[in-house]
Structures are given as C-alpha cells and as structure tokens.
Amino acid sequence: MSKHLGRTVFFVSDGTGITAEMLGHSLLTQFEGIEFHQIIVPFINSVEKAQACVERIGEVARSGNGRPVVFTTLINEEIRGAIHRADAFVLDFFERFLGPLESELGVKSTHTVGRSHSAMDVKEYQNRIEAVNFSLAHDDGVSAREFSKADVILVGVSRSGKTPTCLYLALQFGIRAANCPLIPEDFERMKLPEAVALHRSKLYGLSIAPERLHEIRTERRPDSHYASLENCRHEVGQAELLMRREGIRWLSSTTKSIEEIATTLMQDLKIGRKTY
Amino acid sequence: MSKHLGRTVFFVSDGTGITAEMLGHSLLTQFEGIEFHQIIVPFINSVEKAQACVERIGEVARSGNGRPVVFTTLINEEIRGAIHRADAFVLDFFERFLGPLESELGVKSTHTVGRSHSAMDVKEYQNRIEAVNFSLAHDDGVSAREFSKADVILVGVSRSGKTPTCLYLALQFGIRAANCPLIPEDFERMKLPEAVALHRSKLYGLSIAPERLHEIRTERRPDSHYASLENCRHEVGQAELLMRREGIRWLSSTTKSIEEIATTLMQDLKIGRKTY
Numbered sequence: 001m002s003k004h005l006g007r008t009v010f011f012v013s014d015g016t017g018i019t020a021e022m023l024g025h026s027l028l029t030q031f032e033g034i035e036f037h038q039i040i041v042p043f044i045n046s047v048e049k050a051q052a053c054v055e056r057i058g059e060v061a062r063s064g065n066g067r068p069v070v071f072t073t074l075i076n077e078e079i080r081g082a083i084h085r086a087d088a089f090v091l092d093f094f095e096r097f098l099g100p101l102e103s104e105l106g107v108k109s110t111h112t113v114g115r116s117h118s119a120m121d122v123k124e125y126q127n128r129i130e131a132v133n134f135s136l137a138h139d140d141g142v143s144a145r146e147f148s149k150a151d152v153i154l155v156g157v158s159r160s161g162k163t164p165t166c167l168y169l170a171l172q173f174g175i176r177a178a179n180c181p182l183i184p185e186d187f188e189r190m191k192l193p194e195a196v197a198l199h200r201s202k203l204y205g206l207s208i209a210p211e212r213l214h215e216i217r218t219e220r221r222p223d224s225h226y227a228s229l230e231n232c233r234h235e236v237g238q239a240e241l242l243m244r245r246e247g248i249r250w251l252s253s254t255t256k257s258i259e260e261i262a263t264t265l266m267q268d269l270k271i272g273r274k275t276y
Numbered sequence: 277m278s279k280h281l282g283r284t285v286f287f288v289s290d291g292t293g294i295t296a297e298m299l300g301h302s303l304l305t306q307f308e309g310i311e312f313h314q315i316i317v318p319f320i321n322s323v324e325k326a327q328a329c330v331e332r333i334g335e336v337a338r339s340g341n342g343r344p345v346v347f348t349t350l351i352n353e354e355i356r357g358a359i360h361r362a363d364a365f366v367l368d369f370f371e372r373f374l375g376p377l378e379s380e381l382g383v384k385s386t387h388t389v390g391r392s393h394s395a396m397d398v399k400e401y402q403n404r405i406e407a408v409n410f411s412l413a414h415d416d417g418v419s420a421r422e423f424s425k426a427d428v429i430l431v432g433v434s435r436s437g438k439t440p441t442c443l444y445l446a447l448q449f450g451i452r453a454a455n456c457p458l459i460p461e462d463f464e465r466m467k468l469p470e471a472v473a474l475h476r477s478k479l480y481g482l483s484i485a486p487e488r489l490h491e492i493r494t495e496r497r498p499d500s501h502y503a504s505l506e507n508c509r510h511e512v513g514q515a516e517l518l519m520r521r522e523g524i525r526w527l528s529s530t531t532k533s534i535e536e537i538a539t540t541l542m543q544d545l546k547i548g549r550k551t552y
Contacts, residue, residue, distance in 0.1 A: 007381070016539040018448075019302045026295045026349060027373055030385035042539045069380065073302060089380045096372050097303055104345065104365045105283070109306035125533060132440045139412075164408045167443050171534070172294075257401060258447070263292040263318045 006034035008060045010070045017042040024071035050082035061087040075111050131170035138178030144195035154179040156206035157235045159216045161253040168258045174274035187238035205243040205250025210236045212254050282310035284336045286346045293318035300347035326358035337363040351387050407446035414454030420471035430455040432482035433511045435492045437529040444534045450550035463514035480541045481519040481526025486512045488530050
C-alpha cells in the first residue's frame, strides 16, 4: 500500500524531545495509511526559542499541506503558552495530565524543566554507564570473570540477538547483562558452558527460527557451513534441546523487537530497572 | 532530603510498557519530594490479563498507602474498560489523545495493539541491529574500514563518553555511529588521526571536565599517569585546542546524559533518526 503524504508533525520539548516523540509516535502508528513528516525540536527552554519554533510551524502551516500537528512536553507555562499560539493542532501532554495528578497527590509539582532525560541524578547515570561497560566487557563470553556480578546472562547460538539485547538492557534500564554463546562443542557434550553453569538462576535463553538465522548469518558469511540452513537447523534444535534439559527459560527472538525481548526477560526473571 | 514513601504507580500496557513508563516517569519527576513505588505491567493484551492486573492493583489499594496511580497505554477498548474499573487513579493516555487526533486528521485509527515497540517493521528493525553491529565494529577506532558508511564519527579523549553515545544512537535511532579516540600522538602532531581526517563533515567531538575524567579513569586504573589529574588536564586541553583548530563541533559531556548528547549532536549535524 502506498501511503499518502500527510501532515507535518512537530515534537517540541524543553529537553531532548525523546518523551514527546515516543508518545507522539505511539499515537501516529495508529494511523497506518498516513505518512507523517516528523520533526523533533528539542531544548526549547526559553520564550524566544519558542517564538522561533512557532515561526517555523507557521511556515509549514502556510505551505498548504494541512495544519501541522504539534506534540509537546513543556513544563514552563510561559513557554507552553507561546507554543499554543502556533498555527497548529497542539496536543500538550503535561497540560492534560499534570493538573489532575497534582490534585490526586495533593501537592504542587516543581515545574522543573527537562528532568526526564537529564543527567542530574549522577548515581543513576554512572550506573547506566557501568552497565554498558559491563555488557561490552562480557559480550560473547569474552570474559567470564565477573559473571557473578551480572543481573542476567543471555545464552543462545551465535546471531540469535544476544548482544543488542544486552546493550539495550544496560542503556535503558542500567541492568548488567552478560552473554555467552552456545557453540557446537556445548551440543556435543549436551552441557552448558562451565562458566555459565554456575549461575543458573541468572540464565536466560534466546532462540530464533532457523530460516531467519540462515538469512542473518548469510549476510555475514555467505556460502559457509556456519550460515547454511542445515547447520542453522541443527544448532537451533540442539540449543533448544539443551535449554529444555537444563530448565532454562527462553524465548524466540524471531518476531520480537529488542524492547519486547528485554521486557519479557525482565518480567520472567523478575528483574527491575536499576536506574531509579 | 529524605523522601516520604508515596503512592504505588502502575504502568499498564498491551505492549512493552515502555511508552507508558516514559510518560509516567516524565510526570512523576515533577514531584520531587515523593518517592513512588513503580511497577511495570506489560503485555496486557486480553481482558483476563486485565482482570488479574485489576486484582493486583486492588491489593495495593487495600494496603493503605494511598490510592494507586495507573498510567495506561491500551488500545483495545474492552481491555481499557476493565482497567478503568480498578480501585485507582487512572490516567489513560490513548483515551485522552487518540480521539482528538482522529477528529483532527479526519480518519479513524486502526486500534492495533502493541504497535509502538513491536518488530513488525522488519526493515526498520534490521536497520537498528546493523547500526549496533556497525558501532561495535567501529568502536574505539578498532576499524576504520567503513568510516565512509558512518553517519557520524565521534572523537574525543579516552573515557569522554564516546562509546555509550554511539551505542545509544544506534539502538534508539538506527544511526551508524563510529568513534575514534584522540591520543597523545595526535596532540604531538596537533593533527587529527588520518583515518578520520578524510571524513571531516561527519566528525563530532566530545570533551569532558578534567576533574570528572580523572575520577572516571581512576576507577579503571588507579594511581596511573593515565588517570592523574595533571594528565587529564593536559589531554583535555590539547583535545579542545585540536578540535577548535580543525573546526570540529563539540560539546562537553560532563553534565549531560547520553540522551542529551545524542539529541544535541543530531541537531548540530542535522542527522535524523533512521528508524522511520
């Protein structure tokens, strides 16, 4: 289906714009037939910047492709007021929810600009960076030295999605995620690699459809035994057998996004985010 | 300031819950004095699961620590209706915004569950994974082979924040971000490393306060020349001088989060996200 080019959408924020964009995106994906032209406008932390942004929105409005849609996460009321004067359809996230939440909690909010993705909480921030360093140092079984410090250790055949999942867990949630590949030698012995067998409660498996694995490996090493469909079928079958025998929880990454894999694993292992 | 333990907050979603959590978190950070107990409840994609969730919320409500707060991103109206019967203060994201957006756009939304962080768009997904692999392969100047394929190449002294920023750009936005350290040899020559000098338009610098760099490096290699405050001062001074001479845009990562660094550099270099 060819999409018809629809509205221009602005995500306007006093911080990074990541929250505004994510909220807006979750709404826009509900309108499948329309292709939106999306513009992030971060760091609008003064009335002057807001006015420049209103100008820019006005130009788009005058171009004749329909009234622009503006999603905002703006805390300061003056800045918010300025944006509301734009020639646009404005959906203001804080306006809709902050007031009701203040009433419910019985306290006034602090109206602090750009809190959501700032580095103000130094400890939280260091935690994330350390988790990233940990994941990098413990990628692909490179080092088993500190598996005892891991929150989770992912196992699975080569190219089943372990590395991106570990990095996402570290960056997004501050979780120390290591990973260790399951390789043909493990299948011959039908035993887990020794380094991870000691940490059974932290293990989580990723599997993948052999056809998909074949595609992924073929891009890396075309026409190899490693990438052949036959070998992919064998490895995946053996890995699933091994995980079943050892009683390791696992999921198939084939049709899941990194976010879905990470969220499912955290739920299954009852790991919470480490960042607040 | 010691925080007083406040409400329990549930983030209830038919998908990963990441959008609901981000929305809720951006609002809750506006109430600094209160510590919230936060629970993510993902994958509520049936009325039965919704009812189990309502039970769980009810238990918390009866525990006497105040009415729970519930943030929801639920597309299905039956499931949403079930959650609204919970003994809680419910802030319903789609209810508030989807209707107005439908009126504005003049079309009905598709009401598809769990679109926001799903892997349904295979091409987008592969793009992200490839960007992660690219960033890992081009971390710390390991390989300069494909710098021409990079969207951005970060430069800066060791431990200035290049690696986490690259990984975040790849995971969040599908951007191919390489990085290359600036080392004492580069300062002696007062020239950029040859491998990156060819790609000037893609370069972006990270600097950092020498005191902060000293702390970070000391954790890694205590009492080394590398970590000494004197050497950190020297390296940072030389790196900033070099970047200024070469006309490279740069920022200081000292008080910035990964999200803020990523957003600023995307704005400065006019790089958009590659994931939709």
